[in-house]
Amino acid sequence: MLKITSLMTVAVLLSSCTSTIDQLYEKVAPRPSVVTDQQNLADTQESVIAADSSSFRPQEFSGNHARSAAQNSAARMAVAQLKNSNTKFVLHFSYDGSEIDESATQEVIKHANFMRDNPALNLRLEGHADERGTREYNLALGENRALAVKEILGLYELSSRVQVISFGEENPAVQLHDESAWQQNRRVEFIYQ
C-alpha cells in the first residue's frame, strides 16, 4: 500500500495548520538546493515547497515570482518528482452534496497558497460520487464537487491552472457496497501535474 502511504504523507503535509506550513517554508527556505540531493520522498516533497519559498508571504500574493536560474531548475525537478510520486490529496463530501464547509475551505486555501508558490504546477481536480443513484446524475454531481473546489481556487486567480474532470461513480476508491466505502468514494482528488 505504498500509494496510500504517500497519499497520507501529503495529506498531512498539505492539510496541517497554516503555522506548520509556515514553519516548513522557513525551515527549508535557506537551502533551496536541497532538491539536487534527491534523498528520500519526504525530502523531495519538502523541497517542492522550498523551491519557491523565498517569495512566500501569507497575506501578500504577487502573481509573478522572480526566480533565479537555480530556483527554476529546482522547481522543475521538484515538479518532476511530485508528478512521479503519484501524490494525491483527497477531499470528501456528504451524500448528494457538493458543499465545502469552513474547515475544508481552509484546506483548499492551503492548496491555493501552495500553487501560488509553485507556479510550474498545475492541478487536476477529479470529482467522484458513490455508486448510489444513477450514473449520469453522479457524473454531474462529481463535476459539481470538483467545481466547488475550483471556485475557491478561482478566488486566488488560479482558475487557468486548474482542470476539472468528473468520473461520476465509475472509478470508486473502494470497491465495496457499504456506508464506509460510499463515504470514501464521494470525493475530489487533487492531482498536481
Add this chain to the structure above:
Amino acid sequence: MIRLLAAFLTFYSAAAFAVLEVTVLKKAEDAFPIVISPFLVTGDAKQGESIAHIMRDNFNRSGEFSASSADYVITSQVDFDKWQAKKVEAIVIGKLEQVSKKIFNVEIELLDVYSKKTLYAKKFAVHNSGIRRITHYLSDQIYFALLGEKGSFDTRLAYVTVANKGRGNREYKLEIADSDAQNPQTILRAASPILSPAWSPDQNKIAYVSFKNGRSEVFIQYPFMRRKTQKLPYFDGIASAPAWHPNGESIVLTLSKDGNKDIYSYHLKDKKLTRLTHDVSIDTEASYSADGERIAFTSNRSGQVQVYIKHLKTGKIKRATFVGSYNAKAVFSPDGKSLALVHRVGKDYRIALLDIATKDLMVMTQNKLDESPFFSPNGSMIIFATNKGDSGVLSVVSILGHQTFELTSKAGEVREPNWSHYSK
C-alpha cells in the same frame, strides 16, 4: 429455468464465451399456454429445430406465455380435443424444406385450439443466414395475432460489460446482441468507462459516452457500416447522457459548458446546439417521448433529485415526480403515458413506473441498487441493470409487475442496457 446458450453453440461457437446467459425467472400466473411443435423438416434438421426452439424461448421470455414443445411433430391433422383437454390454447406448427444448399422454404401456421381456426399463416423462402431473424419476425407476428399488440422480438439490445483484469485494471466492452441475447458482437473495447449506449431510431447508430480522452464525451458509432466513429464537437466540461430524437436527426445531451449542467439538443446535420434547460442546478438524463414533443429529465432544482417534463412547444417545465426524495433517469413508455425511472425507497434504489397523468407511482422491483431502466419497444417490459451478489446483471420486469428474465455474464458485470426499435 431455461438456458438458451446450448442450442446455438454450433452456430455461434466463436462468440459463445461472450454470450449472456438468459434465465427465465417467472411467468405470469395466467400465462397464455401455447404449444410450438417441432417443425416438419426436409434437409438440414438442425435448422428446423432451431426455429421452434428460438420461438419457444421468445415466448417464455416475454413472461406472458407458457410455451412448450410437443413430443412429436404436429402436422395439419390436429387433434384439437386432446389439446383442449391439456388446456393448451394455441398451437404453432411449421414446415422447413431445404430447396438448395442455403435456401429454405418456411411454412408456419398458428391455430386456435378452441375455435379450431387458423389465426395466422405464412409461407416464404429464406436464406440460411436469415433464419434467426425470420424466426424473431414470425414470433412478433404470432404475438400480435394472439394479443393484438406487437412483440419485441425482432429487435436488438446494447449493453456494457465490465471485466476485472487484475491490478485495478478493467476492460469495458460495448456490445450489441439480438433481443434474446444471442448473436453478440463487441463493437467497442476500452480500458476506461463506457456509459449510456443509445440506439438511433433507424438502428444503424449507437450514441454513447466514452472516457477514452480522459473526460466524458459523446460519440456516435456505426456498428453495421464501414464508417468512422463520430465524436460530437468538444464543449468545455462534461458531455454525457445522450438520447435520440425520434426523428433521428438530433441528440439531446447534458453539457456543462459554463460549469452549469444543462440539457441541450444537438442537430447532427446542421451542427446546431440548442439549449433546452437554463437552471443553476443539475439538469441531466433527458429522454424524448415517442412523438418528440416532450423531454423528461432529472434535476435537483427543488433541492431533491426529481424528474421533470418539458413540453418543447410551449417551453413549460413541470415536475413529474412527487413521491419519494429521489427519482431519476426517467424514460417514456412508447405510448407516452408513463415513465420508467429510478426511485429511492428507504436506502434502496428501485425501478418504478409513473403514470404521468394521475402521478401514481408503482414500484416494480425489490432490489437494492437498480439503474438504467429502458422500455422494450412494445412497452410490455422494462429492462434495467441491478446487482446480484457482487456483480452487475441485467434484469427484465413486465409492466404488469412480474419479473420475467435475467441476463448474466460469466466474464463479469453487465450494465447500461438499451433496447432498439424494430429492425428494418
